[in-house]
Amino acid sequence: MTPLEILAAAINGDPAPRIPIFCNLLDQGARELNMHSQDYFARGECVAEAQLRMLKRFGHDNAWSLHYVGKEAELLGCQKILFADDGVPNVEDFVIKNWDDIAKFEVPTDITQHQAWQAIDDCLAILRAEIGQTHAICAYVTASTTLPALLMGMDKWMELFLTGPVDLRDELLRKCVDFFHQHINALRAAGANVLMYSTPFGSPYFVGNKIIEENVLPWMKLDLQPGGVADVVYYCGMAPFNGVIDLVFDQLGITSHYISPLADLAEAKRLINTRGLTCGVIDDIKMIHWTEAETKAEVKRIVEIGKQGGHFLFGNGVMPLAVPEVNIKAMITAAFEYGQLT
Structure with a gap:
């Protein structure tokens, strides 16, 4: 089975030899090609080449088209991105x-x-031509309720969102929904087949359930209605969201959930059950300081919780540049070892 077929089997609960294994290597690409970050991200062919090289070397199941989150702000008029060779580009x-x-x-x-x-x-x-029929090509889309943080800063957006004039807030959100529709449609048309729907405001870690139900979910529905959610993964950064999983199923119909390492994975698996895909996520911040043995032990723990009953994927967050490559290799090797289903 191809990695894409294995992913489909996990989503649908069909037989497969192993669980899907995602490894999100975003900022490692510039180092892979020995390029400065700004030069690397300016050339899409370089990003694709690095993704394909790392895919071949590590053997995981997904590649990424995401350059950096601030790219969405650039599409909306941002004139300057701060680049660093030892960190993440930012607005x-x-x-x-x-x-x-x-x-x-x-x-x-x-x-x-x-x-x-x-x-x-x-x-x-390039990714579509090389691996579009065999692997997950992941893209990142920022929810309309989160996008303003990239446009005006989190502090100003939180002030407007929670206490500012409602008409002004809604005017900005309507424009962000318009952008979201264009963005997700363009990514799908270009070849992305897994859309990570980034919605930190969809986690009770940021705002309460009442605000999510009354002020966030209606905008999420507007985001997602036109194109459907079959290829969409619910993702709140690394914030836990077990408390809204049922709400997301009922209100949005999203069935794939990228669970925070801060959440109770066993509870998330129980809540999702066979209704959809539970993605168990390792804490790759801690991987910076773990040994290979510690990394493998944590992979084993996650996989043993998640793979019972199927409908499970193993993944990581955003893999900081400071994580040693030996730990990345240890993580993927362990996921293949413990993720066998037959």
Whole structure:
């Protein structure tokens, strides 16, 4: 079976030789090609080449088209990204500097015509041609209720979201929904077949269940209605969200859940059961300091909890650059060893 077939089997509860194994290696690509981060991310063909090289070396089941989260802000007018060769690129120039800017803020008519889209398109074209029929090609989409944090900063967005004028908040969110629809449609059309729906505001870790039900879920529904959710994974960063799993099933219909390492995996598996895919996620922050043996032991613990009854995937978060490569290899080797189903 191909990795893509193994993933489909896990989602549907069909027989397979092993569980799917995801390894998210995003910022390692520049180092893989011995390039400076800014130069690397400017060229989609380089991002694709690094993803394919690491896929071949480690043998996991997925590649990524994501360059960096701030790319969405660039598509919406951000003029400056802060690059570092030892860390994650981040937004340096906010598109919305004060509330008055919201009225002037406009979403491009076609984001695929924006210069910042070209590198993403180039990357996906290569990944689609090379592994589109065999592997998961992951893309990252930021929920409309989270996107404003990239446009104006988290502090200003939290102030507006929780205590600001409702009409102003909703005006910005409507524009973010418009962008979301364009973004997810463009990623699908370019070849992405797994969409990580990033929604930290969909976790009780950030806001209470009442706010999620009343102020977040309605916007999530608007995000997701046009294209459906068959290829969508619910992802709250590394924040736990067991408390809203049933709500997500009932209100959004998303059946694949990328569980935080801070959450109780056994409880998440019980809640999801055979209704969908439980993704057990290792704490790759701790992997920075773990030994190979400690890494393997944690993989074994996660997999043994999750694989009973099927419908399970093993994965990691965003794999910090400081994680030693021996631990990445140990993680994947252990996942293959303990993830056997036949």
